[in-house]
Amino acid sequence: MSTDDTELKETTNLEPTDEASADKKPTENDEELENKEQQPQAGASNTAIEAKSKIDVLLKPAGDAPIMKKKRWAVERNKRVSWISEFIKKYLKLDQKESMFLYVQQSFAPSPDTEIGTVFDCFGSDGKLVVHYCRTQAWG
Amino acid sequence: MKHINMAEDREIMREIWDGRIPVCFSIYLEDLESEEPESVYLMMPRLSYFPLVTEKIQKHFIKYVSSEKQGEMWLEYEGQPLKWHYPIGLLFDLFACKDNLPWSVTVHFQNFPEEDLIHCSSKEAVESHYISTVKEADTLKHRGQVINSMQKRDHKQLWSGLLHEKFDQFWSVNKKLMESSGEDMFKSIPFRLYFSERPYVQQLFRPVNAEGYSQTLRDLLMEVVPSLWNEDKTFSRTVVIHGVEPSLDMPLLWMSEHLSYPDNYLHFCILDKPKVEKG
Numbered sequence: 261m262s263t264d265d266t267e268l269k270e271t272t273n274l275e276p277t278d279e280a281s282a283d284k285k286p287t288e289n290d291e292e293l294e295n296k297e298q299q300p301q302a303g304a305s306n307t308a309i310e311a312k313s314k315i316d317v318l319l320k321p322a323g324d325a326p327i328m329k330k331k332r333w334a335v336e337r338n339k340r341v342s343w344i345s346e347f348i349k350k351y352l353k354l355d356q357k358e359s360m361f362l363y364v365q366q367s368f369a370p371s372p373d374t375e376i377g378t379v380f381d382c383f384g385s386d387g388k389l390v391v392h393y394c395r396t397q398a399w400g
Numbered sequence: 401m402k403h404i405n406m407a408e409d410r411e412i413m414r415e416i417w418d419g420r421i422p423v424c425f426s427i428y429l430e431d432l433e434s435e436e437p438e439s440v441y442l443m444m445p446r447l448s449y450f451p452l453v454t455e456k457i458q459k460h461f462i463k464y465v466s467s468e469k470q471g472e473m474w475l476e477y478e479g480q481p482l483k484w485h486y487p488i489g490l491l492f493d494l495f496a497c498k499d500n501l502p503w504s505v506t507v508h509f510q511n512f513p514e515e516d517l518i519h520c521s522s523k524e525a526v527e528s529h530y531i532s533t534v535k536e537a538d539t540l541k542h543r544g545q546v547i548n549s550m551q552k553r554d555h556k557q558l559w560s561g562l563l564h565e566k567f568d569q570f571w572s573v574n575k576k577l578m579e580s581s582g583e584d585m586f587k588s589i590p591f592r593l594y595f596s597e598r599p600y601v602q603q604l605f606r607p608v609n610a611e612g613y614s615q616t617l618r619d620l621l622m623e624v625v626p627s628l629w630n631e632d633k634t635f636s637r638t639v640v641i642h643g644v645e646p647s648l649d650m651p652l653l654w655m656s657e658h659l660s661y662p663d664n665y666l667h668f669c670i671l672d673k674p675k676v677e678k679g
Binding site: 338342364365367368369370371372373375378381383397 | 535
């Protein structure tokens with residue numbers, strides 16, 4: 261496995277989740293988040309950007325995608341959506357050339373260059389972001 | 401603020417739809433085989449995406465590039481790779497709106513900037529990106545209920561209206577997505593703030609505040625980017641959308657309904673103020 265994996269830390273507290281509403285609540289279980297420093301904020305504020313620099317991402321397979329043994333990961337806010345799909349491929353030992361589609365709220369595919377923190381701010385719920393991954397287009 | 405009448409609203413939407421930018425396309429000289437082809441001048445629709453309107457450009461320039469150098473075409477302006485999945489008008493406002501016209505865009509066939517750009521395999525890739533962004537916007541406005549209750553042919557009509565620049569065809573479907581009365585009142589306003597130096601900012605923002613008042617563009621900027629306000633309550637930057645600086649007192653709901661890009665997002669550029677403002 262590559263050195264990238266050191267940037268992902270499995271979080272504790274694996275619990276079943278449902279992805280119902282777009283309402284977000286601050287999360288409490290951030291013992292893994294030793295790195296509290298903020299990403300560079302040239303001009304932009306950090307009022308709505310919570311003090312933590314990592315967010316909980318729950319990865320769920322869709323279609324015929326293989327299941328990941330570890331589903332819940334703490335990901336730095338400023339990582340891109342594309343970074344998550346590369347990570348999943350690496351974790352599942354898939355060919356890097358293979359397609360990997362990510363979906364939020366089982367509905368839309370966020371643009372690959374969007375920051376995960378931004379996706380979380382708008383579409384996270386219960387302190388985490390649920391992302392479905394799929395090898396083919398699942399939700400057109 | 402009283403609502404402007406419907407006919408005037410429609411005129412504004414039509415003006416925005418018809419917005420064009422003169423662009424001068426030139427090939428990157430190092431990609432060239434021998435003779436230098438002439439630049440191509442075209443009027444580009446602000447609301448469209450480059451891959452939908454640059455087929456001619458690709459065909460024109462590729463003839464001058466030797467076959468082993470013919471990679472995927474990508475565009476650049478003053479060292480800035482241009483993201484094909486951003487509307488053309490947004491790219492222009494963000495990087496070039498203070499410069500002279502026509503907008504001089506450089507065409508490349510080699511050294512694809514993997515870090516900055518996503519590959520664009522076909523127009524279908526643009527379509528799928530576009531529909532996905534509309535879904536994302538409707539998730540914010542109506543919890544996705546409007547877009548998901550539509551049929552596939554409605555999605556196709558929306559897309560083909562944009563692709564073929566057919567205003568009436570596009571709006572006959574888009575008006576359902578823009579429905580904001582009663583039960584369909586927007587939960588959040590789909591917006592993004594773009595900066596030339598950092599990734600865009602997007603947050604949840606309600607059209608009406610806790611006291612029941614309509615929120616304005618000023619309210620949004622005060623909440624989302626408080627550090628960009630001066631002590632005298634003036635905004636330290638310039639906000640641009642569709643090439644104009646909107647009044648900060650505009651109600652955001654009205655803006656969302658009438659000034660959104662076809663992907664249903666308000667894409668605001670946050671630019672530095674021109675330095676020559678005070679003499």
